[in-house]
Amino acid sequence: MTLPLAGQAARTSNLAPENFTILDLRPDQSFYRPGQPVRLRVKLQAAQPAEVGLYLKITYLEKTINTFFQRANLKKAPEIFETTFTVYLPPETPRGYGFELAVKTGKEAATLATASTAADVLDGWPQMPRYGFFANFKSEETEEESFSRAETLAAYHVNVVQFYDWMYRHEDFIPPADEFIDPMGRAVSYATVKHKIAAAHHFNMATLAYGAVYGATPAFWEAHQSWGMYQADGTPYSLERLFYLMDISLGKPWAENILNQYEKAVTIAGFDGIHVDQYGYPKLAYTQPENGEEKPETLELAQLFPPIINAAAERVAPLKPGAGVIFNAVNNWPIETVAPTGQSAVYIEVWPPYVEYKDLHDLIINAQRLAGSSQNHKQVILAAYLSPFLPEGLRLSDNSATDEAPHAVQGHVPANPAEKVAGAENAALLATAAIYASGGFHLLLGEKNGVLADPYYPYYGQFQPDFALKMRHYYDFLVRYENVLSDPTTRPLPSAEVEATVEISRGGEPIEVSGEAKAGQVWVLLRQGKSFTTLNLVNLQGLHDSLWNAFKETPTPLAGLTLTLTLPEDEATSLKKAWLASPDGDASAQEIALSRETLAGNHQRLTLEIPGLDYWDLLVFEKE
The missing domain is CATH 2.60.40.1180 (Golgi alpha-mannosidase II)
Structure with a gap:
């Protein structure tokens, strides 16, 4: 039972601080809606049986707004002791709160250990879009493992998750059988996709289905060549011939097909919206009519993206409460036309020449201006991949960024493995500070303490266990002080x-x-x-x-x-x-x-x- 704090004290114990540990303190959800109870999970471990007092302080910014007390009897020590604080927060949104726990014992109420965490109250994830990812959907992953991976993300307060390359085909999302091989040769289980959607929902995380706006497999393009986009000489546009680029003009067959797939992702698979992707090119393309006598149309993509983004948002919105879309402005293009659209947040995938910390800041500020954030409160997310975390066998270049490997790590590369780990961790802390101090959000975190290191998400790296705790502390901080860090009206x-x-x-x-x-x-x-x-x-x-x-x-x-x-x-x-x-x-x-x-x-x-x-x-x- 949780009691208001009023002169409570724990019974005497000889337990010393070095023999006591707060193993974990976290909220049970990624965020809370107004009126939803906040359950703080506490895990304690003592070297010997003892009765202790748990003193919980709730803060909003610099002010203490409430305090609570629980007595805990660790009579089975050194077994792990678990308990829960259940509290209700004010209904105002968006609002972030801090939770400070002190465990005390003895007549003098000496402090044995302290810990802190955070939680926020939101109307929905777009108010504070802490974006994460899932990229593995193997059949051998059990429901319990899927739940564990979602739980790990929720500990960072991630409240919206992109499911990367989950679908059967880029032009046909829902698979004909549970297990299939995707266009990149990966084994995927649709059952695992569904398990992960359910696991994310358990922690109040919205799920967005990846869906390229114009990518189609070679077989589909072969059968629908008149739907494609072409260069001036008639060469079809493609992504290394893995995916062919199709005409997204509203009213054309491809546009209707992909919008139907977006609807199926919500109604059949159970997603909460769509992550609409593009590849950053072409800026200009042409149609190739089946009738050779018809004149090809000129396609200006910067003008074609907004209508299909808005159409996608309008198509999914009635299908599920809160359903929405995010569009990838690759390398900040075409931010001028897509920022004001009906997407739920502005999203920018960062590439050279945006290579310095100040570039991250300027991308956020410019996108906020173009989106009219001070009026409609639309937040800005950067996908800034941290290549120092790439697994060694996948790093494409150890010295410089090149056109062939634009996501290769830049700058000096330490020779010592321990220095590489420390250098990558420093990069994560400084990028987090740069982006959130600028008023933005960062797509960085994924399953199994994963960190995005490459545009092909399955090549993600992983945090070391100690550093994962450090990053959790950073994300607690971002939530706790979101009302001064992430206020888009500033x-x-x-x-x-x-x-x-x-x-x-x-x-x-x-x-x-x-x-x-x-x-x-x-x-x-x-x-x-x-x-x-x-x-x-x-x-x-x-x-x-x-x-x-x-x-x-x-x-x-x-x-x-x-x-x-x-x-x-x-x-x-x-x-x-x-x-x-x-x-x-x-x-x-x-x-x-x-x-x-x-x-x-x-x-x-x-x-x-x-x-x-x-x-x-x-x-x-x-x-x-």
Whole structure:
């Protein structure tokens, strides 16, 4: 039973902190709808029998909104003890919350261990689209294994999952038999697909069926050549002759066929929507009419995508509550025409020349602007594949990106295997900081602690167990502070203005600040909202370059920092309070004292002392 905290204490025990562990603390769902109970699962282990007190604190941003207490009798120790806190959160959406657990014992209520997690209340996943993936659908995968893989994703609060290459054929999704070989030669079980859909739904994760908007197998193209898209010389467009590209003009046979397949994915397979893919080309194509006397039509894809995206969204929406689509703007093309469409979120697959951290930021900001995010709250997701995690046998190049292998790892490659692991993990932490501090979301996480490392999803890498816990802590942080990190109504300040506003020093010595995410400096990102201003610090000191898809050095830790902001007086006086949180610590918000100095020209200088910066700090200024 969960009780409100009111002077409760655990009975005396001689248990020492080194003999006690909180094995796990997590919510039972990826997110919660208004009014849905939140069940926090707790796993404890002690070296000896003991009775302890569990003290739970619930926070919204920097404020504590409730506290609860449970007594736990670990009489069967060292067996694992499991219990649950059941709480109800306010119905406002979107809203992220932190949960801090302290386990105490003894007359002095000494703390044995602490842990934290997060959960949020949403109307649906598009409000905060934490996108993940499934890419394996083998027949030998049991229902229990499918459930375990979904449970792993839910621990990261992933609330929408792409099922990559799940279908029988690109032009005919539903298989004629349970087991089949897909066009890439992989064995797939439709039963496993269905098991994974059910498992995802158990954790309140929406499922999106991958479906290329214009890809068809060679056999289908051979039988329907007049449906295809062609170059000016009559050569058919294809993806390495694996898939032929078809005319997506509404009213044409292919468009109707693929829209029917999207409907079947929802009504027959049970998906909640479609991940609509394209290959990034062609920009311009031509038809090849069966009647040789007819003149070929010119097809401008940037203008053809929006109608079929909207049609797909309109076709699936009535089939299931919350059903929607996402469209892949490959390498940010054609973002100007597809961002404002009826898709549920803006999605960009990132390729060169967008190779630096600042490029990730700029892609997000531009997409938010084009989508009118401040009006319709449409979020932006980046598919930024981290090649340092590619399994060694699959890495295509260890030194540079090439046209033949555009997803090859960039920058310096360590020779030492341990340094490679550390370099890949640093790349994941810094990419996460860069994308979420910019107000975006990242398609990165998949089954079995998987990490996307290649555009062909089955080539995913995997986190080491210890680092998986670190990334879970990061994703707890993203959820806990989503109302200041992921508010699409906030406005970013230009880099030059940031650099003119913010100064950082340590022991009186200046530290280089960059609004452009330059290696060797502290990257500062400022975003202004109606009731708050955020200042994100991303530590790029000690890095040799600012490439995001590269093995990265561990940033040089910085301690004892003094941060100043020089602002117009009216803006400075509106900032009444400051607090700091970091995913590199315990993630709790700590109030930071503000000192003010009046300057000439109706300006003020605000000064704050920052305890330290490892990878990423979030500083929030609350307005009056």
